[in-house]
Amino acid sequence: MNTSTIRLRVRYGETDQMGRAHHAHYLLWCEEGRTAWMRERGASYADLESEGIYLPVSRVSVDYREPARYEEEIDVVTRVSGVRSRSVSFAYRVLRASDGTALADATTELVCMDGRGKVRRLPGGLRSALSKAVSESWDEADVGPRGEG
Amino acid sequence: MNTSTIRLRVRYGETDQMGRAHHAHYLLWCEEGRTAWMRERGASYADLESEGIYLPVSRVSVDYREPARYEEEIDVVTRVSGVRSRSVSFAYRVLRASDGTALADATTELVCMDGRGKVRRLPGGLRSALSKAVSESWDEADVGPRGEG
Amino acid sequence: MNTSTIRLRVRYGETDQMGRAHHAHYLLWCEEGRTAWMRERGASYADLESEGIYLPVSRVSVDYREPARYEEEIDVVTRVSGVRSRSVSFAYRVLRASDGTALADATTELVCMDGRGKVRRLPGGLRSALSKAVSESWDEADVGPRGEG
Amino acid sequence: MNTSTIRLRVRYGETDQMGRAHHAHYLLWCEEGRTAWMRERGASYADLESEGIYLPVSRVSVDYREPARYEEEIDVVTRVSGVRSRSVSFAYRVLRASDGTALADATTELVCMDGRGKVRRLPGGLRSALSKAVSESWDEADVGPRGEG
Numbered sequence: 001m002n003t004s005t006i007r008l009r010v011r012y013g014e015t016d017q018m019g020r021a022h023h024a025h026y027l028l029w030c031e032e033g034r035t036a037w038m039r040e041r042g043a044s045y046a047d048l049e050s051e052g053i054y055l056p057v058s059r060v061s062v063d064y065r066e067p068a069r070y071e072e073e074i075d076v077v078t079r080v081s082g083v084r085s086r087s088v089s090f091a092y093r094v095l096r097a098s099d100g101t102a103l104a105d106a107t108t109e110l111v112c113m114d115g116r117g118k119v120r121r122l123p124g125g126l127r128s129a130l131s132k133a134v135s136e137s138w139d140e141a142d143v144g145p146r147g148e149g
Numbered sequence: 150m151n152t153s154t155i156r157l158r159v160r161y162g163e164t165d166q167m168g169r170a171h172h173a174h175y176l177l178w179c180e181e182g183r184t185a186w187m188r189e190r191g192a193s194y195a196d197l198e199s200e201g202i203y204l205p206v207s208r209v210s211v212d213y214r215e216p217a218r219y220e221e222e223i224d225v226v227t228r229v230s231g232v233r234s235r236s237v238s239f240a241y242r243v244l245r246a247s248d249g250t251a252l253a254d255a256t257t258e259l260v261c262m263d264g265r266g267k268v269r270r271l272p273g274g275l276r277s278a279l280s281k282a283v284s285e286s287w288d289e290a291d292v293g294p295r296g297e298g
Numbered sequence: 299m300n301t302s303t304i305r306l307r308v309r310y311g312e313t314d315q316m317g318r319a320h321h322a323h324y325l326l327w328c329e330e331g332r333t334a335w336m337r338e339r340g341a342s343y344a345d346l347e348s349e350g351i352y353l354p355v356s357r358v359s360v361d362y363r364e365p366a367r368y369e370e371e372i373d374v375v376t377r378v379s380g381v382r383s384r385s386v387s388f389a390y391r392v393l394r395a396s397d398g399t400a401l402a403d404a405t406t407e408l409v410c411m412d413g414r415g416k417v418r419r420l421p422g423g424l425r426s427a428l429s430k431a432v433s434e435s436w437d438e439a440d441v442g443p444r445g446e447g
Numbered sequence: 448m449n450t451s452t453i454r455l456r457v458r459y460g461e462t463d464q465m466g467r468a469h470h471a472h473y474l475l476w477c478e479e480g481r482t483a484w485m486r487e488r489g490a491s492y493a494d495l496e497s498e499g500i501y502l503p504v505s506r507v508s509v510d511y512r513e514p515a516r517y518e519e520e521i522d523v524v525t526r527v528s529g530v531r532s533r534s535v536s537f538a539y540r541v542l543r544a545s546d547g548t549a550l551a552d553a554t555t556e557l558v559c560m561d562g563r564g565k566v567r568r569l570p571g572g573l574r575s576a577l578s579k580a581v582s583e584s585w586d587e588a589d590v591g592p593r594g595e596g
Contacts, residue, residue, distance in 0.1 A: 009330065011329060012326075012329050012330075012463060013463060013469045015463050016462050016464065017198075017464060017517060019464045020464075023209065024173045025173070028310075031309060044369065049166075056167060056169070056216070058213050059210075059211065062209050062210075063207070067205070070344055071342065158479065161479075162322055162475040163475075165310060166313040166368060171311045173311055176460070177459075181458050184458075188518070195516075195517055219315060220492070220493040316501055316503060322471045347465075354465060356510070356511050357508075357509065359507065359508040360506065360507050362503070365564070415514070
């Protein structure tokens with residue numbers, strides 16, 4: 001399995017006066033999905049930072065399709081979409097847990113830096129783990145409709 | 150002048166443990182820039198909502214170039230980059246106020262909805278005002294280096 | 299059992315440059331704990347709002363004892379600490395899940411309002427449910443050290 | 448003058464589905480007020496941190512009186528309310544700029560720490576500057592009604 005899935009519940013403080021989750025919070029949900037993806041593969045980002053490896057976000061894009069509402073449970077599915085010597089890209093699908101409706105698609109690119117903010121190569125072991133997991137597109141088994149069982 | 154510029158100061162609570170403004174906050178800065186752009190042209194978004202016109206964000210992208218630091222002043226320059234019958238696109242440049250360094254470029258697409266979440270046409274007056282202000286690209290006078298005077 | 303407990307993981311975007319969860323986020327964690335407390339007792343706050351009952355926060359206090367770190371799991375234990383005709387108070391303890399260390403204690407007071415922002419009495423059923431669950435203090439079974447099993 | 452005042456505009460992303468600024472954001476506004484108070488007295492908190500002096504928040508309380516709305520301008524007035532050898536307390540009043548209505552009162556206590564998180568004495572110069580500015584209560588000239596001129 002090349003994806004990781006986390007389940008969250010939309011917080012009241014994440015809504016805005018339009019009655020939906022504010023669009024900026026999706027970036028934190030994706031970040032939590034990415035953190036889980038890495039932790040589940042033995043590459044905790046907290047550990048990386050303690051070794052002086054940083055992965056700041058250099059690019060994001062999000063397509064919002066349907067609103068997420070307060071107290072709804074949502075799933076964030078994460079996969080690696082590309083790896084280069086000094087950067088890695090993740091893709092995310094945000095789904096309403098109750099029925100599998102796709103709420104948003106997102107991508108982020110992260111660049112590898114040392115503790116002084118200088119771009120550097122991804123550590124060999126991390127790059128190898130990421131490369132093995134690259135998926136060009138979503139697998140329907142991961143992001144398809146829920147609740148059919 | 151087709152752009153609006155607001156000046157903000159990076160809040161401590163906007164930083165993350167990498168010692169820079171967390172990437173999600175740029176979306177709120179752009180939102181404040183867009184709000185100012187509209188207010189300065191007599192189309193307050195707060196007023197639009199009170200008339201039942203909503204402009205939820207349907208798409209965002211951000212390229213992060215240089216980090217923004219706590220207590221730094223930043224400028225957010227906003228322009229309209231495109232108008233269609235049911236949506237409008239804005240582009241933003243985030244600059245460090247002290248020296249004009251470009252910190253990030255962003256775009257957002259907003260779709261026009263009524264109070265029940267149904268897509269509708271932009272009101273004629275608003276569409277006309279937006280259309281007159283469309284700029285395909287940045288004007289150096291708006292986003293060029295500061296502090297040369 | 300008069301308390302509810304939820305488990306969260308500290309998000310990267312919740313840290314600040316001091317390397318700890320920024321103090322404002324505890325209010326969202328407490329809010330999520332309160333939401334769970336109500337939902338588990340059949341009084342979903344989302345449902346209350348759809349019936350025109352609002353419970354805005356009128357007062358908060360937080361004592362921060364130990365920092366919460368990125369990627370740590372934390373438990374938020376919630377109890378009702380007081381009920382009056384037009385308001386209700388909740389108390390919260392935030393614990394590090396791995397060892398039960400108390401990270402923070404918090405209280406919030408919520409006032410009951412109608413859809414126009416006018417203070418009103420708590421609905422009878424809700425007030426009754428809240429009143430039955432009032433606890434003056436923490437039960438050690440709920441907030442004591444973890445991991446002894 | 449022992450107070451500092453900053454002016455902010457409520458961001459859309461700071462509202463919640465109750466149509467008001469969510470209560471957690473007041474802590475960031477107070478933080479920005481405190482940052483300004485220190486900067487205006489030559490004790491930039493960013494500089495303090497670069498010297499290895501940290502002032503994490505150990506306690507907060509907020510009383511919310513009236514809601515703050517999207518796009519409204521608000522003033523945050525900050526004063527020092529107490530100084531001890533290892534901690535300092537600030538008090539804040541949040542006002543609607545248009546008419547001076549008090550929206551909230553808040554207090555925070557900050558404890559002085561070194562870079563390893565160990566409590567230490569406030570640096571002598573900082574403690575002296577803070578002590579000279581202590582005010583037990585609000586001066587009406589600072590927080591009284593606006594717009595009467």
